[in-house]
Amino acid sequence: MVPTPRVSRGTAPSLSPVTRPSTVDLIAVELRNAVYAGALPVGSAIREVEMSGQLGVSRGPFREAAQRLVQEGLLRSTPGRGLSVVRIGRDRVHELYEARASVETTAARIAVERATAVEVAAVRAAHDDLVVAERTEDARRVGDADLNVHWTLVAASGNPWLLRWMTTLIVEVRIASFTLSEEYAVRKDTAESHVDIVERFEARDADGLVSAIRANLDDAVLRLLAPESVEVETFDEPRPSSAPRLEPITPTFSEP
Amino acid sequence: MVPTPRVSRGTAPSLSPVTRPSTVDLIAVELRNAVYAGALPVGSAIREVEMSGQLGVSRGPFREAAQRLVQEGLLRSTPGRGLSVVRIGRDRVHELYEARASVETTAARIAVERATAVEVAAVRAAHDDLVVAERTEDARRVGDADLNVHWTLVAASGNPWLLRWMTTLIVEVRIASFTLSEEYAVRKDTAESHVDIVERFEARDADGLVSAIRANLDDAVLRLLAPESVEVETFDEPRPSSAPRLEPITPTFSEP
DNA sequence: TGCTGTCCCATTGTCGACAATCCCACTCGG
């Protein structure tokens, strides 16, 4: 599941403005998760009737939500041919990680300066999850937890722009992984260096944290581009369910 | 007019894959330009029937294009209330420029390393335009040219992610300007520091270039947040035409 | 006079339908 930014009202007035997600929001989240999870294979075409049917909505709202992912660069829209999941091949990995490093290092410096105790704790917690996940040897769980550490760190910066970009980048990293592994595999991307990241962050050591992040990302690029590393674990069953099944959208009136 | 990224095939095979913009693409560009030009005032509601009518399309494609801008953060969609142009007030300017600095400085270092001669020349040309624009004393033209220098520099990095973000950031900077100036003004941003930027870039001096950019952006933030600076020029006529007029979409089969 | 409740209109959210386009399999001719 892709972590999604939550609007956090900084101060606490007596009443905070109520905000509910639109149907398009819900569909977009569902779609993004589907791409992230590999339920929609990279490069594959997306049939609107089928998808919108599974979500329990008509093609109209579905197409609107899809355009959001097109803007994000996760989907591609070819005029007469419809939608398809993008590929991120070898040639683009370097640029992807340049962008990712830019966001993460900037966020790191800001977070070191301004993060609250609970935000620091959140990063630590995300790292704990990663450690637990690593024990399961489940490559996908590890990948999720890995990315979640990075996402949580960016979230700790409190910068909405960086967090928005990071939310998309996470999915693109996964797409790159899928693309390079030739058919729906998730690299077993265990990284020692995450310990450094969390420790440098807790120590509020900006330069050290940036270095740790850079090291981690460089390592990730190497693993990704390593030709058929043995460190890769492939799933015969690419998708959670054989058919790309999306949860139906129900106008949830959720209680906080 | 907002500069839009052009897909540039790096190598030159005998034939490059033909690609044409979808209708949604065209509408999105038109909408983005309208926001950028202030034709759609910040905070104002957007009436779908009116807008789509002016563009000569039905509400369907228009709504799809609008969702792209929602994803960018330029428009806001409130469930029962429809679309409106976002505001970027004092409290968010700092974060906006943090994000902008991240993109621009990263792009700068990459561009210094990898930019070709023509890309360097493009930045120089953009700067020349700025100098010319400054002579006209037209605040909006100066603003356009100013932002275009920065955009061209990011484009010179060749990184699609950075360029995509920059394309949105430019509009958000303009939105911030509109929001803070209380009704459709464009700050007269004299650009001494732009000379440094171009010179450091031409000299391929990465650190110097980054410093120049930082100085320029810090200066811009100060100008923006300076309470009612005298350096501001306000237009009584906020919009190019009194009614937000959008160019009709014609399925252009454009020749390169 | 000030507040509450109600009605109406404008606008949005959603859907189904039609036409245009594209892909694929088949057929025909060299």
Next chain:
DNA sequence: CCGAGTGGGATTGTCGACAATGGGACAGCA
């Protein structure tokens, strides 16, 4: 046997229509 031409089926692109929601004006009551 291989290529181009052709037709059918499926899918997308676009539109108009209907129901639902929200905002504002007006009337009623304390």
